[in-house]
Amino acid sequence: MDPLTLFRRAERHLREFYTAPYRRVFARAKRDEEDLFMMLVLSEALGVPNPASGATLELLPEMLDRMHQWHLRQGLDSSPVDGLACC
Amino acid sequence: MDAPNSVVLALIGVAMMVAGYLLYSKFLARRVYKLNAEFKTPSHAYRDGVDFVPTNKYVLWGHHFTSVAGAAPIVGPAVAVIWGWLPAFLWVVFGTIFIAGMHDLGALWASQRNKGQSIGTLSGRYIGPRGRNLFLVVVFLLLLMVVCAFGVVISDLLVAQPGAVIPVWGALIVALLVGQAIYRFRMNLLLVTALGVAALYALILVGDRYPITLPEQFLGLNPNGQWIVLLFLYAAVASLLPVWVLLQPRDYINGIQLFIGLGILYGATLIATPTIVAPAFNSNAPADTPSLIPLLFVTIACGAISGFHGTVATGTTSKQLDRETDARFVGYFGAVGEGLLALGAIIATTAGFQTLAQWEEVYDSFSSGGVPVFVEGGANIVNAGLGIPAGLSATILATMAVLFAATTMDTGVRLMRFVVQEVGELAKVKVNVVVSTAVVVVIAAALTFSQGGDGSGGMLIWPLFGTTNQLLAALTMGIITVILLRKGRPFLPVLIPMAFVLVMSLYAALVQVFGFFDDGEWLLFSLNVVILIAGTWVLIESIIAMLGARKLQKEPEDDELLTDDEKLPAS
Numbered sequence: 001m002d003p004l005t006l007f008r009r010a011e012r013h014l015r016e017f018y019t020a021p022y023r024r025v026f027a028r029a030k031r032d033e034e035d036l037f038m039m040l041v042l043s044e045a046l047g048v049p050n051p052a053s054g055a056t057l058e059l060l061p062e063m064l065d066r067m068h069q070w071h072l073r074q075g076l077d078s079s080p081v082d083g084l085a086c087c
Numbered sequence: 088m089d090a091p092n093s094v095v096l097a098l099i100g101v102a103m104m105v106a107g108y109l110l111y112s113k114f115l116a117r118r119v120y121k122l123n124a125e126f127k128t129p130s131h132a133y134r135d136g137v138d139f140v141p142t143n144k145y146v147l148w149g150h151h152f153t154s155v156a157g158a159a160p161i162v163g164p165a166v167a168v169i170w171g172w173l174p175a176f177l178w179v180v181f182g183t184i185f186i187a188g189m190h191d192l193g194a195l196w197a198s199q200r201n202k203g204q205s206i207g208t209l210s211g212r213y214i215g216p217r218g219r220n221l222f223l224v225v226v227f228l229l230l231l232m233v234v235c236a237f238g239v240v241i242s243d244l245l246v247a248q249p250g251a252v253i254p255v256w257g258a259l260i261v262a263l264l265v266g267q268a269i270y271r272f273r274m275n276l277l278l279v280t281a282l283g284v285a286a287l288y289a290l291i292l293v294g295d296r297y298p299i300t301l302p303e304q305f306l307g308l309n310p311n312g313q314w315i316v317l318l319f320l321y322a323a324v325a326s327l328l329p330v331w332v333l334l335q336p337r338d339y340i341n342g343i344q345l346f347i348g349l350g351i352l353y354g355a356t357l358i359a360t361p362t363i364v365a366p367a368f369n370s371n372a373p374a375d376t377p378s379l380i381p382l383l384f385v386t387i388a389c390g391a392i393s394g395f396h397g398t399v400a401t402g403t404t405s406k407q408l409d410r411e412t413d414a415r416f417v418g419y420f421g422a423v424g425e426g427l428l429a430l431g432a433i434i435a436t437t438a439g440f441q442t443l444a445q446w447e448e449v450y451d452s453f454s455s456g457g458v459p460v461f462v463e464g465g466a467n468i469v470n471a472g473l474g475i476p477a478g479l480s481a482t483i484l485a486t487m488a489v490l491f492a493a494t495t496m497d498t499g500v501r502l503m504r505f506v507v508q509e510v511g512e513l514a515k516v517k518v519n520v521v522v523s524t525a526v527v528v529v530i531a532a533a534l535t536f537s538q539g540g541d542g543s544g545g546m547l548i549w550p551l552f553g554t555t556n557q558l559l560a561a562l563t564m565g566i567i568t569v570i571l572l573r574k575g576r577p578f579l580p581v582l583i584p585m586a587f588v589l590v591m592s593l594y595a596a597l598v599q600v601f602g603f604f605d606d607g608e609w610l611l612f613s614l615n616v617v618i619l620i621a622g623t624w625v626l627i628e629s630i631i632a633m634l635g636a637r638k639l640q641k642e643p644e645d646d647e648l649l650t651d652d653e654k655l656p657a658s
Binding site for chain 1: 136137138140142143145146149150154269275276277280329330331334335338339342403407
């Protein structure tokens with residue numbers, strides 16, 4: 001095996017060794033951030049005035065497939081937004 | 088008996104543990120756990136790129152080993168050699184082969200046969216609903232005691248080795264920089280690793296040149312007390328920072344350090360070939376030394392058998408196992424790695440001194456042993472073997488030990504915070520992150536200082552920590568036994584060690600409870616009573632669960648059990 005491949009493989013394993021123990025913590029932090037963003041996107045529908053609603057409305061189709069998991073995580077058994085039934 | 092050479096001891100110990108891996112773990116894998124390379128492990132079945140990721144077995148072993156090994160397998164043997172080197176040696180070697188290896192491998196197997204669930208969930212499933220609560224209580228006690236004991240260990244080391252002060256605190260800056268280099272500048276990890284390790288050793292050189300001591304008195308605290316306060320403040324802050332900033336790079340560098348440290352210690356022993364000056368059995372033990380049976384078996388917990396490994400094995404490792412057969416290497420050999428660290432500590436504390444008189448002077452009381460002795464003895468061996476000046480060698484070993492212990496401390500605070508928040512939820516009180524951290528730190532600091540303003544009594548807690556750790560191990564082995572009973576497999580290789588560990592730890596708890604009562608140590612007395620209750624509870628619940636499991640119809644084996652969907656293609 002040539003040195004370069006060996007070097008790359010060592011780097012890859014080392015990176016795995018670095019990241020793996022904390023993957024879960026990162027995924028959770030990312031999810032929390034996305035949950036907050038989801039609330040911003042839906043804020044108008046939830047009764048919170050949102051000056052940027054014109055812009056966030058456009059994101060709605062993009063966010064829809066994450067909607068179900070999101071409202072379950074927030075402790076709501078069904079979709080809180082009228083006309084957006086996901087389950 | 089003539090004093091043996093430490094190399095002979097090291098070779099015998101290593102050979103026995105390796106033989107344990109080659110022979111006994113093979114027996115366990117074939118006859119008891121029946122590891123099946125075709126079984127579709129949770130990492131494949133529930134692959135999500137986060138928790139469940141099939142991982143190369145050597146990388147996974149690296150994780151597992153560095154997560155379970157730390158300062159504890161150094162502290163235990165460094166205290167326990169007061170009974171002489173032979174009892175500690177035998178307990179570490181046979182404990183690793185027949186108990187720790189079997190336990191870690193078994194926990195890994197049990198979890199990945201149950202969707203990668205943690206030992207807490209498994210105890211709920213196999214022992215009963217009370218099993219889960221029992222588990223939470225034991226884990227909280229374990230974390231609390233380890234945080235207190237390590238606070239004392241670190242403060243002792245920083246006072247005994249003032250040269251380590253700069254590298255220990257400087258290591259935090261190195262870790263911060265490593266984190267930035269990786270996430271912000273996306274530098275090559277090999278390069279960052281080399282630079283990080285080089286920076287740490289440069290700091291050790293600087294620290295050795297400029298030792299730092301704290302003032303004799305400050306706010307009524309001696310230097311030990313001041314360090315303990317600083318350490319708890321550090322642990323609180325560190326546990327609150329986002330993990331990528333400090334904890335992740337610091338864990339990584341410590342992991343690398345562990346391998347370097349083991350290399351230095353065993354390398355120096357091989358070159359210096361020091362003679363063991365301590366007696367095989369210490370007939371001249373100080374008056375306050377408790378009886379060997381049962382205290383030896385709780386003083387050395389990690390390094391012979393440690394329940395904490397079960398939480399790591401079932402919490403993260405089992406979710407990343409690529410093939411079920413990898414469990415043998417990852418689980419059993421992970422325990423062997425920790426056994427080697429404990430063996431290194433035994434050698435450093437028994438062969439690192441010139442004469443028996445010198446050794447007896449160091450071990451003049453049961454509470455004199457510990458990491459500072461390991462550092463002193465180890466430094467003499469490193470000095471003789473590698474020619475590094477004794478002072479500098481001591482700084483290297485002290486820095487290493489402090490870093491291991493500090494990692495455990497802040498992770499412990501972080502984990503206890505979650506438990507406090509969970510308890511708060513049960514009580515319908517919303518506890519935020521800062522408040523829960525404060526609660527944890529105040530409880531832990533109070534326990535540490537309750538033994539005197541200088542924290543000198545913190546090591547009294549060590550055997551209690553060992554007892555709790557063994558109880559957790561017994562609980563895990565109880566679960567494994569129940570699973571084996573349900574499958575109609577041989578269960579004695581698990582049941583016998585479980586009975587031994589449970590009896591010894593309960594016996595030790597009983598001995599200590601009377602000791603604390605006589606000395607009027609009411610806080611430790613109450614803690615001990617809680618441990619005794621938890622231990623008896625483990626015993627009763629396990630027996631009930633085992634008797635119940637015997638009556639159930641046997642579960643089928645893999646050849647009938649697994650559908651094609653639950654199999655992996657042959658590699």
